Amino acid sequence: MKKNVLISGGSGFIGTHLTALLLSKGYTVSILSRSEKQNKADVFYYKWDVATQFIEEEAVLKADYIIHLAGENIGEKRWTAKRKAAIIDSREKSSQLLYMVLKKHYKKLDAFISASAVGIYGAVNGEEICTENDAPANDFLGYVCQKWEDSIDFIENLNIRTVKIRTGLVLGKNEGFLKKLIPLFKYRLGSAIGSGKQYMPWIHVEDLCTIYLQAIQNAEMSGPYNAAVTDNTNNTIFSKTLARIFGYSIWLPNVPAIVLKMVLGEMSIIVLTGRRVSSEKILQTGFNFKFKNLEQALKDCL
Numbered sequence: 411m412k413k414n415v416l417i418s419g420g421s422g423f424i425g426t427h428l429t430a431l432l433l434s435k436g437y438t439v440s441i442l443s444r445s446e447k448q449n450k451a452d453v454f455y456y457k458w459d460v461a462t463q464f465i466e467e468e469a470v471l472k473a474d475y476i477i478h479l480a481g482e483n484i485g486e487k488r489w490t491a492k493r494k495a496a497i498i499d500s501r502e503k504s505s506q507l508l509y510m511v512l513k514k515h516y517k518k519l520d521a522f523i524s525a526s527a528v529g530i531y532g533a534v535n536g537e538e539i540c541t542e543n544d545a546p547a548n549d550f551l552g553y554v555c556q557k558w559e560d561s562i563d564f565i566e567n568l569n570i571r572t573v574k575i576r577t578g579l580v581l582g583k584n585e586g587f588l589k590k591l592i593p594l595f596k597y598r599l600g601s602a603i604g605s606g607k608q609y610m611p612w613i614h615v616e617d618l619c620t621i622y623l624q625a626i627q628n629a630e631m632s633g634p635y636n637a638a639v640t641d642n643t644n645n646t647i648f649s650k651t652l653a654r655i656f657g658y659s660i661w662l663p664n665v666p667a668i669v670l671k672m673v674l675g676e677m678s679i680i681v682l683t684g685r686r687v688s689s690e691k692i693l694q695t696g697f698n699f700k701f702k703n704l705e706q707a708l709k710d711c712l
C-alpha cells in the first residue's frame with residue numbers, strides 16, 4: 411500500500427516540486443488548498459479555509475505524513491498591520507486547525523514536517539554563522555517563525571515526530587524570488603542592494619525537496635534543521651554571479667537602502683539584511699547538497 415503525504419499549500423512553488431518528487435518515489439499526494447482543484451491520477455485536492463477553521467477532514471485522516479508549507483507570501487505586499495496578521499495567521503492558525511483534527515480523531519502520523527525560515531535568526535550582518543541552537547530574533551520575521559514553530563510543538567505533544575525545515579532563499583526556474591530578479595539582470599539592469607554585504611543563504615529547490623523526502627524517510631530526524639548552503643554568498647556576490655551568467659559586469663551603483671525602505675517599508679529587511687547559517691546539522695543526517703556552488707545552481711535555474 412502506497413503511503414500518503416498531505417501537503418498544505420502544495421500547489422505553490424516548493425509544493426509543486428515536492429509533489430513531483432514524492433510521486434516519483436511511489437507516494438500518493440494530497441494537497442490542501444483554498445481553492446477548488448481537479449484531482450489527478452495520484453494527487454487529490456482538499457479544501458480548507460483557515461479563517462473560518464474549515465477543513466475537509468478526510469485529507470488529514472488518510473495521511474501518513476503531513477508537510478505544512480501553507481502561508482501567505484512574505485514578500486508580496488507591504489507589511490501593514492493587516493498584512494502582518496495574515497502572514498502570521500496563515501501559518502499559526504493553519505497549524506492549529508491541523509492539530510485540532512489530529513487531536514479530535516486520535517489520528518497518528520508517521521511524521522509532521524513543517525516549513526520555517528532562516529529569517530528566524532533575524533538580521534545578523536556580521537560573520538557569525540547561526541545554528542539551530544540560536545534564539546529567535548526580535549524582529550517581525552523572527553516573531554513569525556517562532557510563532558510558526560511553536561504551533562508545531564503542539565503537534566509534537568500528540569506524540570508525533572515533528573521536523574522544522576528552516577529554509578533559506580529557494581532557487582528555482584522562473585520561480586520564487588529569482589522570478590523578480592531575472593528580467594532585471596537579463597536586460598543588464600541588475601545591481602547589488604544596500605551595502606551588498608548582507609548574506610544570502612540559498613538552496614536549490616531540488617535539494618530542498620530532497621531534504622523534505624529525507625525528513626519523511628529518516629525516523630531519526632526531529633526538531634529544527636537549517637536548509638541552506640553555508641558559503642560566503644552575500645548580496646554583492648549573488649548579484650555579480652547573476653550578472654556574469656548573463657554576460658556582463660554590474661555597471662549600475664548599488665540600489666540605496668533608503669530607496670528600498672521608502673518603496674517597501676519594513677518589508678525591506680528581507681532584502682537589506684541577512685545572516686549566515688550552518689548546514690552542519692542536516693549534513694550530519696547523511697544529506698548531501700547536489701548544488702553547493704552558486705553559479706552552478708543559478709545556471710540550472712535559467
Ligand SMILES: NC(=O)c1ccc[n+]([C@@H]2O[C@H](COP(=O)([O-])OP(=O)(O)OC[C@H]3O[C@@H](n4cnc5c(N)ncnc54)[C@H](OP(=O)(O)O)[C@@H]3O)[C@@H](O)[C@H]2O)c1
Nearest residue numbers: 419422423424443444479480481482500525527577579580
Ligand atoms: N520560497 C522561498 O524562498 C522560501 C524561503 C523560506 C521559507 N519559505 C516557506 O516555505 C513555504 C512554501 O513556500 P513557497 O515558496 O512554495 O510559497 P508559495 O509559492 O507562496 O506557496 C504557498 C502556498 O500556501 C498557500 N497559502 C497562501 N496563503 C494562504 C492562506 N492565507 N491560508 C492557507 N493557505 C495559504 C497557497 O496555496 P493555495 O492558494 O492553493 O491555497 C500557496 O500556494 C512558505 O510557508 C514559505 O514562507 C519559502
